[in-house]
């Protein structure tokens with residue numbers, strides 16, 4: 001028996017758009033609710049949400065096969081990637097990738113020898129159904145989906161080279177960090193940032209790889225989809241809960257006291 005088929009990876013390879021939601025609440029309970037909504041993928045954020053390996057594990061268990069979990073570790077360190085893969089994540093989004101060399105190192109980190117340097121502990125791991133998947137070691141590499149994030153101007157200039165790395169399954173543009181790097185802190189929708197994103201998307205597609213992005217502006221999200229973005233997150237659990245609770249109380253008071261959050265589009 002092989003490692004579970006990564007249907008999200010397959011969908012990206014076939015350029016079937018995958019619509020996702022970004023999860024920062026770090027709760028298996030809310031992750032399960034979001035999975036039930038029907039999003040194709042859910043991003044479990046270990047970079048900007050207070051997640052650790054046990055909290056990521058419990059969210060993976062809660063999501064199950066109801067949606068596809070993509071885990072973002074805080075940084076692309078080999079030892080951390082090994083832990084995230086062992087708890088059963090098959091798709092990773094690695095932040096702040098600045099060069100093709102860094103992307104190549106990440107490819108090695110997600111693969112077992114001789115193709116990489118992932119440590120072998122699958123006998124203890126949820127990823128191998130606790131050693132009940134006999135062919136796990138031989139088949140795991142093929143089912144890992146490695147997505148890398150470019151989010152500075154210099155990384156964006158190298159987007160084509162990074163995307164072209166064999167083993168990189170997709171490239172995500174981080175609009176907030178890119179905006180900050182371009183001098184537009186808190187303004188990922190600034191025209192200059194959108195222009196840079198459009199060029200980045202072209203470079204990624206030109207290298208023959210799928211692209212991804214996050215925005216909670218649904219008009220912009222539809223535009224990204226029309227521009228060929230394949231894995232698109234259209235909001236965050238934190239944003240949705242924050243907006244809904246504010247609106248709810250304002251509705252009760254019968255007033256327009258709802259105030260938009262400042263400094264973020266999420």
Ligand SMILES: O=C(O)C(=O)C[C@H](O)[C@@H](O)CO
Pocket residue numbers: 045048149151173174175176177178214266
């Ligand atoms: O730069 C970005 O944009 C991202 O990387 C996504 C954000 O980190 C996400 O957490 C929303 O705040």
